[in-house]
Amino acid sequence: MELRQLEHFVAVAEEANFTRAAARLHVVQSAVSATIKNLERELGTPLLERTTKRVLLTDAGAALLPRAHAALNAAQEAADAVAEVRGGLRGTLRVGTMATVGLIDLPALLGEFHRRHPGVLLQTSAAASGSQGLIDALLERRLDLAFVSLPGPHPMGITLTELVTSVLDLVVPADHPLANRGSVPITELAGLDFVDFPASYGIRNVADQAFAAASVTRRVALEITDLPTGVAYVRNGLGVALLPRPALADAADVATLTIDDTDLNWPFSLAAPSERTPGRAARALIAITHEFLIWRG
Incomplete structure (x- = not known):
C-alpha cells in the first residue's frame, strides 16, 4: 500500500466524484481510477461504490478512510519534522x-x-x-x-x-x-x-x-x-x-x-x-x- 494510493482514495471519498478528485490532485481521471483499482485489488475488496450520480463508500471503504487520513497526516508530520531540522517548514x-x-x-x-x-x-x-x-x-x-x-x-x-x-x-x-x-x-x-x-x-x-x-x-x-x-x-x-x-x-x-x-x-x-x-x-x-x-x- 502506497501513500499515493491512500491520497487518491481520500480525494475520491471526500469529493464523491472521480472527476473532482482528479482536478484536486492535478492528475488525469484515468490515473485516479487505475490507482483506486490497484488499491482495491491489493486489499481484496471494493472500497467505493460507483453510481451514475456519485461515488459512495462501501463498508470497507468507510473503515479505511479514517486510517488513511491518519497515515497521510503521520507522513506529513514526518516530512515537516525533517524539513524543520533542515532549516524551515515545508x-x-x-x-x-x-x-x-x-x-x-x-x-x-x-x-x-x-x-x-x-x-x-x-x-x-x-x-x-x-x-x-x-x-x-x-x-x-x-x-x-x-x-x-x-x-x-x-x-x-x-x-x-x-x-x-x-x-x-x-x-x-x-x-x-x-x-x-x-x-x-x-x-x-x-x-x-x-x-x-x-x-x-x-x-x-x-x-x-x-x-x-x-x-x-x-x-x-x-x-x-x-x-x-x-x-x-x-x-x-x-x-x-x-x-x-x-x-x-x-x-x-x-x-x-x-x-x-x-x-x-x-x-x-x-x-x-x-x-x-x-x-x-x-x-x-x-x-x-x-x-x-x-x-x-
Whole structure:
C-alpha cells in the first residue's frame, strides 16, 4: 500500500466524484481510477461504490478512510519534522476565511507568516456560505484552519480560539428619523427593513439571536456579503443595518447608533478540527496569529 494510493482514495471519498478528485490532485481521471483499482485489488475488496450520480463508500471503504487520513497526516508530520531540522517548514497550509473579515488585518497576518515560513504554500479560500461553510470544509478535511464567526455553542468536532470581538452598531441613513439619537432600544426597531448577511453568516446569527431574545420581529429586506455594500445600501435608503463598529469609522452620509439593552457582540475566532492534531505549519500560524494580535493591540 502506497501513500499515493491512500491520497487518491481520500480525494475520491471526500469529493464523491472521480472527476473532482482528479482536478484536486492535478492528475488525469484515468490515473485516479487505475490507482483506486490497484488499491482495491491489493486489499481484496471494493472500497467505493460507483453510481451514475456519485461515488459512495462501501463498508470497507468507510473503515479505511479514517486510517488513511491518519497515515497521510503521520507522513506529513514526518516530512515537516525533517524539513524543520533542515532549516524551515515545508508543505501546504489550507486556510479558510470569511468574505468579510474587518476585525483584523488578515493580509498583513498572512504576509508575516509567509515571511517567516516561505517554504509553506498558503492556499486561502473564502466560503460563499459564510462561517458554516468553512466549518463544513474543516470537518471534511478540505481546510486545515479557518477564520470564522460563530456566536453561540461551539460546533461538534471543532476547537475555537476567540481572537477579538466587536459590537454591532445600528447604521441608518443620515436623514432617518433615528439619525439624531445616540442610542435606541431594540424594541423600537420592529417594522424596519434591514440590510443583513445570509443566515449562515456570523453577523446575521448575532442579530437574529438578539431579536429573538427580545421577542422583536425583524424583517431582512436585502442580503449582502460584504461590509462596504451594506453601508452603501443604508446610505441610499434601502434599509438599516447592524454592522461591526470598526468597519464604520470612515462611513460617510450615515448615522451610527448604539443598542444598549441587548447583546450584539460579534466574535471572531480561529477554528481548527478537534479530532486531529494540527500540523506544524498550522501550529505556526496559530502562534503568529496570537503574536500579531498582541503587536496590533
